[in-house]
Amino acid sequence: MFEILKQYQIISTGLLGFIGVIATIAANGYWARKQRISEIENRAKSIRSALKAELEINKSTFEARVESLESSTSPNSRVPIRTYLDVYHSALSDIGILGSKEVKSIVNAYLLIEELPTYMEFHANDRDGKALVIPQKNRRAVADLHSGRLAAIDKAITTLSDQDA
Template sequence: MIDTYQTLIAGVVGFVGVIISILANGFFARKQHGQGIAQRRKSIISAIKAELHVNLKSFEGRAEILKTPSNGKRTAFPVKVFNDVYKEMLGQIGYLTEEECRCIINIYLLLEEFPNRVKLLLSDSEYSIDDFIVITDPSHRCSLQDAHVEFVKMINSAIKSLG
């Protein structure tokens, strides 16, 4: 009797083996894909945090420079913000959580707006050249320092919220 059904039994065992292999491969592929997404998310956050640290050090340094009174009548001052990594990673921001996206987008919108905000402080005798502004009014220097100190707080907060 086994001789009669040998082919059928071998076929069923082989078919079940193929189905189990397909299910196992699907499981491992999904697991590997999830790990890939987690790794990509981690690398995006690391890159963004590194760029935010660069901005943080830049703003802290500028705030320190603005504390000391200028010797001359004019001061050329940089207002450049660093956002190249953010622009490069913007297409991949969907890998992050909603809260991480909100935090990153908010801080970078504020950073990108910073040079224009600073230019609003300028008087008629002051002007901007590329990524620099020329300040002549000491009160503007104080206002600019206050703005930098506030941005330092905001950048620190963003870095902390990203973990």
């Protein structure tokens, strides 16, 4: 037996070394995949949190505008045309790492938010810097434009919250 091991010592050492290299490569691949999955999950969580925060800002802004338009007694109301889309635009290239249900509700909400200033301009008499001058007769329509988008924003926030839990 000792003679056989002595005779095939180089081959057995080479085979053992080869098996060790293959095992190391396989283990490194496994850990690299786990690390990549963890990075993607962390990026998705960051995107969810940022989009949720931005949607909540848009929601509270829209609610405040509706309240202001409904309670105003002046002949004209000045309504800011600013909507908050910066996070959405910066995360758009990575949005595919989220689930399809999330993407659908997020894109729907943001498309409605993004088009709002254009629709508001149809009801404005004038532009005053970064605000539109809305006459009293069009206030209800502009308030409805804002409140009509709240359901889609709420749905997107809920979808993002469900995935965050």
